[in-house]
Amino acid sequence: MDVQHDSHYDVAIVGYGPVGQALSTLLGRAGHRVVAIERWPDFYPMPRAVHFDHEVARILQHLGLRPDNSDAIEPYDAMYAWRNADREDLMLVDWSGVGPTGWHTANFFAQPMFEPQLDELARNQPTTSLLRGWEVVDIEQPAEESSEPVRLTLAGSDGTKHNGERRRLSADYVIGADGANSFVRRTMGAEWKDLGFYFDWLIVDLVLHEQQVFDPPAWQLCDPARPTTIVPGGPGRRRWEFMRLPNETIADLNQLDRAWQLLQPWGVRPDNATMERHTVYTFQAKWSEQWRSGRLMIAGDAAHLMPPFAGQGMCAGLRDAMNLAWKLDLVLRGKADETILDSYGPERTPHVRAFIDFSIALGRLICITDPAEAAARDARMIADRKDPNVTPEPAPSPRLGPGVQRSGDPLAGTMSIQPRVTGATNAGLLDDVVGPGILLTTAESALDDRRRKALNDVGITVVALGDAPGDGVVVDDTAAYTTWLASHGAAAILIRPDFAIFGSVSDPADVCDLVDDYLTQLGQTLATQVPVVAG
Ligand SMILES: Cc1cc2nc3c(=O)[nH]c(=O)nc-3n(C[C@H](O)[C@H](O)[C@H](O)COP(=O)(O)OP(=O)(O)OC[C@H]3O[C@@H](n4cnc5c(N)ncnc54)[C@H](O)[C@@H]3O)c2cc1C
Numbered sequence: 001m002d003v004q005h006d007s008h009y010d011v012a013i014v015g016y017g018p019v020g021q022a023l024s025t026l027l028g029r030a031g032h033r034v035v036a037i038e039r040w041p042d043f044y045p046m047p048r049a050v051h052f053d054h055e056v057a058r059i060l061q062h063l064g065l066r067p068d069n070s071d072a073i074e075p076y077d078a079m080y081a082w083r084n085a086d087r088e089d090l091m092l093v094d095w096s097g098v099g100p101t102g103w104h105t106a107n108f109f110a111q112p113m114f115e116p117q118l119d120e121l122a123r124n125q126p127t128t129s130l131l132r133g134w135e136v137v138d139i140e141q142p143a144e145e146s147s148e149p150v151r152l153t154l155a156g157s158d159g160t161k162h163n164g165e166r167r168r169l170s171a172d173y174v175i176g177a178d179g180a181n182s183f184v185r186r187t188m189g190a191e192w193k194d195l196g197f198y199f200d201w202l203i204v205d206l207v208l209h210e211q212q213v214f215d216p217p218a219w220q221l222c223d224p225a226r227p228t229t230i231v232p233g234g235p236g237r238r239r240w241e242f243m244r245l246p247n248e249t250i251a252d253l254n255q256l257d258r259a260w261q262l263l264q265p266w267g268v269r270p271d272n273a274t275m276e277r278h279t280v281y282t283f284q285a286k287w288s289e290q291w292r293s294g295r296l297m298i299a300g301d302a303a304h305l306m307p308p309f310a311g312q313g314m315c316a317g318l319r320d321a322m323n324l325a326w327k328l329d330l331v332l333r334g335k336a337d338e339t340i341l342d343s344y345g346p347e348r349t350p351h352v353r354a355f356i357d358f359s360i361a362l363g364r365l366i367c368i369t370d371p372a373e374a375a376a377r378d379a380r381m382i383a384d385r386k387d388p389n390v391t392p393e394p395a396p397s398p399r400l401g402p403g404v405q406r407s408g409d410p411l412a413g414t415m416s417i418q419p420r421v422t423g424a425t426n427a428g429l430l431d432d433v434v435g436p437g438i439l440l441t442t443a444e445s446a447l448d449d450r451r452r453k454a455l456n457d458v459g460i461t462v463v464a465l466g467d468a469p470g471d472g473v474v475v476d477d478t479a480a481y482t483t484w485l486a487s488h489g490a491a492a493i494l495i496r497p498d499f500a501i502f503g504s505v506s507d508p509a510d511v512c513d514l515v516d517d518y519l520t521q522l523g524q525t526l527a528t529q530v531p532v533v534a535g
Contacts, residue, residue, distance in 0.1 A: 009035045009129075010332050012152055012171035014136045015178030017044065018111075019300030019317035021118040023175055025063050026325035028125025032332055035169065036122065039135035039157045043115045047205040047277045050108050050233050051076075051218075051311025052318075053395055054099030057107055058418055058499060059318045061429070062436055064121050065114075067103060072113035074235045075104035078216045080394075082365065082381070084374070085223035090365075090381035093392045095218070100417040101499075102429045105394055106311075108218075110234030112276075133160035134167070139174060139187045141294050150174050150295045173295050173328060177317070180284075182302030190290035190298070197285040197307060197360050199367045200244035202253045204278040205233050206268060214238070220309075220366050224374035226262070227366045229309075237276070240266065244280065245369055254280040283307035283363065285356050291345030299324055303345075304352045309362035310395060312355045319498075323348055326437070326459065326497035327404075330522060335458050337523025343403030347413070347500075354398035404496065404521050406503025406514065411488055416495045419480035424469045433474060434463050437497035439515065441465070442485055443508060444473065445492065451515045458522060459497050494518055 011027050013020045016038035024036045052060075057067045067073045082091040095106035122128050131154065138153035149170035156162025176184020214230065221228040229241035242262050244253050252258065259278045260270060287304040291297060300317030324344050330336035365381070368374045384390045397415065405412035423433040430438070437459040439445070444464045447455075452462055465481055466473035476482050485493065490504040492511045502521075505514045519525075 006167075007035070007169050008149060009033045009169065009171040010173070011035075011328065012037065012150070012169065012174045014152075014174060014176050014184050015182075015300075015302070016119075016130065016132070017177065017179060017300065017317075018049070018115060018118060018314050019321055020175075020177035021115065021122050022059070022063060022318055022321040023177060023299065023325060024122035024128050024130070025118070025125060026321060027329065028122060028128030030325070030329040030333075031127060032329070034125070034128040035131060035171070036128065037131045037134050037136055037152075037154060039133070041133040041157070041160050043112065043119075045112075045277065046279050047111075047203045047233075047239065049111050049308070049311070049314040050231060050239050052107050052109065052315050053312070054101045054103040054105050054107075055415060055499075056315045056318050057103030058101040058431065059322055061103070062322075062431060063118070065117050067107055070109075070114070070117055072117055072234055073107055073109040074232065076106040076108055076218065076232070077104065078218070080106070081216045081219040083219060083221055084378045085221075085225065088378070088382065089385065090222060090378060091385065091392050093394055095394055100419075101415075102418045102420065106218075108232040108234055110237050113234065133157045133162045136178070136183055139184065139296070141187075141296060144294060171295075172332070173297065175324065175328075176296065176298040176302045177300045177321075178298075179301045180305055182298055184296055185288055185298045185302050188290060188293040188296050188298070190288045190293070192286045193289050195285040195356070195360065197283070197363060199283050199307065199363065200250055200253070200280055201229075201283060202242045202244065202259060202262070202278065202280050204240045204242070204259045204263065205276045206238050206240070206263075206273045207236055207276060208238055208268070208273045210272065211236075212267075220362075222366050222368070222374065222377070224369045224371050227368070229366075230266075238268075238273075240268075243367060243369075250280050254278075285360050287349060287352055287356060288345075291348065292341055297324060297341070297344065303348070304356065306352075306356040306359040307363045308359070309366065310355060310359045312359060312395070316352045316355055319351065320344075320348055322498035323400075323500075330458060335522070335524070340404055340522060347400040347403035350401040351398045354396045358396050400500055404502065404518075405500075406494075406517055409501075409503040411490065411493065411501045411504045414501050416493070416499050416501055417480065417484055418499075419484075420477040421474040421481070422469050422477055423474045424471060427477070430474075434461055436495070436499055437461060438463055438495045439492065439511075440481070440485075440495065441492040441508065441511060442482070443491075445508065445511050447511060447515065451512060454519055454524060455515060458519070458524065460494070460518075 010032040080093040134154040142148035156165035227243040233239040299320035400413035494502040
């Protein structure tokens with residue numbers, strides 16, 4: 001779609017990496033006029049993310065990029081091993097099988113193939129426009145309470161046909177999905193909280209000419225002589241990561257010849273492999289202390305950075321996109337008060353913090369170059385392995401921080417599961433049959449029509465578990481929902497459109513109260529059925 005100068009949009013998304021692409025799809029699909037602005041004329045060419053977890057697989061399912069139907073993605077079904085220089089196992093993390101969302105616990109992907117697939121989903125939205133080759137260089141935010149839009153100035157990027165040009169556009173809201181050096185974050189005046197974790201690693205992506213078996217396919221070599229990561233890089237691809245040693249410079253390491261030299265002990269050479277990309281990254285651990293300022297918000301690397309040892313940076317960004325998109329959608333449609341946007345940062349910060357801490361803990365195990373320190377670590381971890389009480393978790397499952405949740409509810413802010421169900425017209429994973437945003441009850445609920453309609457208006461479908469599928473009734477194919485609800489003593493559970501649980505009730509008679517609480521927190525008034533108008 002051609003974009004006119006001085007156009008106005010509901011939302012301007014600055015930056016079109018995976019998080020900007022996901023937001024463009026989510027908000028475009030909700031019918032909002034969205035413009036995404038990206039300074040590069042094409043996709044970012046350097047190696048980055050290769051792994052995502054089962055919860056992010058569910059987000060991709062929701063976006064329309066099914067992990068079981070993409071040639072950019074392969075599920076993982078093995079241990080993730082941590083070994084010392086003598087190749088002894090220090091830790092085995094079970095990444096096999098399927099997680100509670102119905103998708104594989106771990107998945108590997110090739111970002112250069114994955115991003116065009118996300119991009120296609122965004123481009124398919126008739127109300128979403130993409131401006132490539134333009135950099136946002138100025139943002140004027142209107143005074144608080146003003147109904148004026150945010151005004152953005154764009155400069156044509158060097159080396160593109162727009163070089164030297166300027167254009168202006170306006171938007172009701174601006175989301176900075178503009179990466180680590182986010183211009184939007186700096187415009188907001190938000191400060192980084194920096195944990196001071198800095199390590200340089202050379203990252204190398206390869207296509208091997210002949211397939212080789214790697215057992216396990218993903219592992220960390222905790223060798224103080226050269227800490228190394230060896231993982232899949234998506235279908236047909238492999239990734240090696242080599243830590244910079246104290247006696248090396250970044251310039252020493254960031255050389256094509258050096259990359260091949262480091263790969264030699266692994267039997268990987270130019271005659272049996274093609275190197276797609278290599279570069280040195282400085283891993284960092286930071287998060288922004290503020291995620292929203294008036295009409296400006298940030299998401300993804302603009303809001304947080306973590307070392308990639310748990311493969312969770314982009315995952316966190318896609319979780320941001322899910323959290324923000326449904327709230328902003330309701331605000332733009334006049335179905336929720338603008339104040340629900342205040343819950344975005346407080347909900348996401350403790351969650352992302354848990355993954356930053358986890359990534360650092362893993363990093364502290366591998367980024368050791370002192371032989372004595374490494375020997376002490378090895379002894380400690382081998383002893384832990386023999387301790388039946390120590391079972392390494394695949395990843396943390398933190399709850400959201402305080403926000404749009406039922407107060408005092410033990411399930412509030414945790415993630416819902418997604419087993420298979422059979423509905424009136426189809427069977428499959430719950431979101432495929434019903435869609436996200438659900439009030440799930442164990443028996444047909446006595447909700448009045450006004451509450452049902454009010455829930456519908458804010459994107460929540462009422463569904464009961466039953467013996468036979470029907471209108472508003474699904475069969476719990478594997479009894480997983482029944483078991484899950486029973487384990488929490490819950491008779492009904494309200495799942496937000498981002499799969500997070502708003503709250504639950506143990507007595508079916510309290511379901512109206514649960515619904516009223518939700519609507520009140522959105523700023524809706526059931527009594528009058530008059531939606532709050534966006535501020
Ligand atoms: C070596 C490495 C390995 C990693 N491995 C994993 C992994 O396995 N799993 C995982 O989940 N994560 C991983 N990550 C993290 C992951 O790559 C990032 O978290 C993710 O790419 C961030 O996406 P984003 O959309 O927030 O930002 P980006 O992808 O950085 O996109 C931001 C975009 O904004 C654009 N931009 C910036 N400023 C402007 C402006 N003023 N105007 C217009 N455009 C602008 C930039 O050009 C860029 O395209 C890894 C990272 C690294 C470095």
